[in-house]
Amino acid sequence: MKRTALFDKHVSLGAKIVPFAGFEMPVQYSGVTEEHFAVREKAGMFDVSHMGQFFIEGPGSKELLQKVTTNNVDTLEDGKAQYSCLPNENGGIVDDLIVYKIADEKYFVVVNASNIDKDWNHISKYNTFGAKMTNASDDMSLIAIQGPKATEILQKLTDTQLADIPYYNFTIGAVAGVQDVIISNTGYTGSGGFEIYFKNENAEKLWDALTESGEEFGMIPCGLASRDTLRLEKGFCLYGNDIDDTTSPIEAGLGWITKFDKDFVSKEVFAKQKEEGITRKLVGFEMQEKAIPRHDYEVVDAEGNVIGKVTSGTMSPMKKIGVGLAYIAKPHFKLGSDIFIRIRNKDIPAKVVKLPFV
Missing domain, CATH: 2.40.30.110 (Aminomethyltransferase beta-barrel domains)
Structure with a gap:
């Protein structure tokens, strides 16, 4: 079983730890309902470092992502993120993911913890474009600060103007003195907020700084159970439950991230479903x-x-x-x-x- 860089924090906070996607993760702290309402009304903080992170760079990086994802990477500008999915050859879904465009020929891809190896192998299989792929999953941590007070809490720790980062946009800046943090206006709760990505060695420092900053706003640590009730109230798909290798994005209501103005894996299958109905x-x-x-x-x-x-x-x-x-x-x-x-x-x-x- 793997542990995130924040495992000791969770134990010291009295979190209930359960196995999830090969990791020992906090399922709850004070209780699912209390954590759920904290995020809806104030703010909650999640360790989601079990998620996978890949860098795809260099010549051929855009072409590779265009081939393996359903959404149109061509429309991404620097500092923008895109929800998408990896289709398999049979019209199913390998995973859903977020693609971040850092610069021309430099992309950052975030995938589900349970699918890290599967996704890596799938994308690698199609990398006839010569793109440079780096699996940074074991080196990076991810904290999600979610809820109506999230922006104020994070703003106290950074000179980056968070109000200038629209939904599904990001920047790279300093948080609590830690440099090179990816600060992303994204989340899986539907209550607004930010997700920040950084190197493992800074995890405890950032967790403590955020905890202190969030105290006056009533922010509490939250586990995977409330993350699930929050995403479900918003109708967000969970891989392994609502989407998997046998479901198509058209069936799953993800037609909006399936763009037919480019070539990609299983395009014909999805086009037929769109035309003939499901x-x-x-x-x-x-x-x-x-x-x-x-x-x-x-x-x-x-x-x-x-x-x-x-x-x-x-x-x-x-x-x-x-x-x-x-x-x-x-x-x-x-x-x-x-x-x-x-x-x-x-x-x-x-x-x-x-x-x-x-």
Whole structure:
């Protein structure tokens, strides 16, 4: 099991540690609900250093990324980031990721922890362009400061004007005296905030500086459990649950990051799906009675026929009802459709709703 550079901090703070994607990670500190509301109302701080980081540089770097990702890297300017995915050869998804353009012929790519080796091998396989690839995953740390107070907390520690960095933009600057920090206006909570990337040796220093800066704003450390309830309320996909090697971006509602004005892996498969329509779709649903949907629960129609499967589910702390994402067969995936979630052999009513939930 790997540990992040902040492992000792989590233990000293009394975090509950669990295995996740080959790492020992904090799943919660004070409790999921308290952490969830801290991020929605004030701020929360997450160690997400288990994520993977690759640098792709030099001649051929843009061409390689154009080939292996669905979004159009050509539209990226220096200091901009792009949500995208790596399609496989069968019309599925190898991973979802963020591509950062640092400069011409210099890109920074952030991938999911569970897929670091798989993604590296997949991208390498297509690197006939001679791009220089560096796997920096074991050398870099990542802290996410999320919530309405995140900007004020981080601003106290940097001369970089954070208000000048729009959503999905970034800069490289100093934070708490640490140089060369990638300061990115991104996140996985839907409550705004920043993600900062830096070398492992600076992790404890930055964690402590942020903790101190955030105290007056009520910021607390948060674990992976609240990160999951936060992303789910916003309808964000989680790899391994809502998207995987068998789901297409068109089915998963990620058509907006699938650009057909360039060549890429499985382009023809996705173009056909877009043209002919899909037989199943990832949708959000809300329970109509008190019940919590969970991953892999069956979705059925009024007659009890199986029409889909729940991919993610939880009790929404904000709405205080069960919510989830599910792949549902046509025509039941239409907005407003009445469906049922099979929970312990009982079919509980639910409704297909527009995302996000909050």
